[in-house]
Amino acid sequence: MPPIRFGVCLLCIAWITMAAAPRPLDLDRFDARKVRLALPNGEVLAYIDMGPRDGRPVLLVHGYTDSARDWVPLIPHLSDRFRLIVVDLRGHGASSKPECCYTRYDFAYDLKLLLDHLGIARADVVGHSLGSVIAQTFGEAWPDRTGKLVLISSTGGPSCTPTPAELRQRAAAFDYRAAIRDLRDPIDPDSKFMVLWWSSPTFVDPDFLRRQREDAARIPARVWLAILDQGADMSGLQASLKLLTAPTLLIWGSNDPIMLPENRRTLMQALPAAEVKVFPGLGHNPFWEKPGEVAAVINRFLG
Numbered sequence: 001m002p003p004i005r006f007g008v009c010l011l012c013i014a015w016i017t018m019a020a021a022p023r024p025l026d027l028d029r030f031d032a033r034k035v036r037l038a039l040p041n042g043e044v045l046a047y048i049d050m051g052p053r054d055g056r057p058v059l060l061v062h063g064y065t066d067s068a069r070d071w072v073p074l075i076p077h078l079s080d081r082f083r084l085i086v087v088d089l090r091g092h093g094a095s096s097k098p099e100c101c102y103t104r105y106d107f108a109y110d111l112k113l114l115l116d117h118l119g120i121a122r123a124d125v126v127g128h129s130l131g132s133v134i135a136q137t138f139g140e141a142w143p144d145r146t147g148k149l150v151l152i153s154s155t156g157g158p159s160c161t162p163t164p165a166e167l168r169q170r171a172a173a174f175d176y177r178a179a180i181r182d183l184r185d186p187i188d189p190d191s192k193f194m195v196l197w198w199s200s201p202t203f204v205d206p207d208f209l210r211r212q213r214e215d216a217a218r219i220p221a222r223v224w225l226a227i228l229d230q231g232a233d234m235s236g237l238q239a240s241l242k243l244l245t246a247p248t249l250l251i252w253g254s255n256d257p258i259m260l261p262e263n264r265r266t267l268m269q270a271l272p273a274a275e276v277k278v279f280p281g282l283g284h285n286p287f288w289e290k291p292g293e294v295a296a297v298i299n300r301f302l303g
Helices: 003-020 027-032 104-118 130-141 164-172 176-181 192-197 206-217 221-229 237-243 261-270 291-302
Strands: 035-038 044-050 056-061 082-088 123-128 146-152 248-253 275-279
Touching: 027 206, 044 104, 056 104, 056 130, 082 104, 104 130, 123 130, 130 146, 130 237, 146 291, 164 261, 176 221, 192 206, 237 261, 248 261, 248 291, 275 291
Parallel strands: 056 082, 056 123, 123 146, 146 248, 248 275
Antiparallel strands: 035 044, 044 082
16 A cells, blocks of 8 residues: 555544544533432432433432542443433532431432432433442332333342352451541541542543542531441342342442452342343443443443
8 A cells, every 4th residue: 555545544544533532521511510409308419411302311320429420431432312310419419418318218219309300201220339229229119210220330238148258358358337437527538548449440530530539528427427327238138129120231340349249249149130241350430440331331231
């Protein structure tokens, strides 16, 4: 091939690659799009409603101590046919931070009231970590309002009969609960624990992680503890998962330090018909680490 034509081909390939890559969301503009809604139960929920109003409704539910910004790395890679409802759960972000209550049922009911307000009769729900447990709960309580479920870094609760290997993994895992119980206001976003809480086995944009830490540091320590004691109670998951009938996709990173193989096993046993995808080498937030690859799996599953 002549050098000029070869050079033109390389430029064409580079242009196509750049055109195909979605533009990242501006973090400040994303945060500025939030709307605060007073729910009938007295709580105030902040959310962003984006995408075509006649698109397929997809509710994005973030994890413990995160916010709607949790989904910023993933959103540019999701189908532009989705109407995305991105929430700040109660106690998080720009939503109200009441003294009580923070069970998974309280969180799920807030989401139901939000969909009522928006006139959305049925939605797919994508949840991460605590948000995945809330998504499970929503699907169990309102199956007629639930399309498909995507549970990222989720759990079926602790095993009643852990294997010797699982017991060793439990013993070796960092005790996040003890570290959280030691938190005092004002929380230092750059403390050793906070940096570890948002650490990743692969690269994630440092500015994004800094903002995540700073937001979480604004959550009062009492709310951290209330959610830990109420929302993160996994004791009843196995029993209630029997009520879940929605088609479900389970996503994990193989190097997740929080949801250990035991947590994956109990959920897969409870949902034997679920589709499963484990990303090798990724951690608790695989959609921050490889958003394009995770989005491709979600887009295909949601159709």
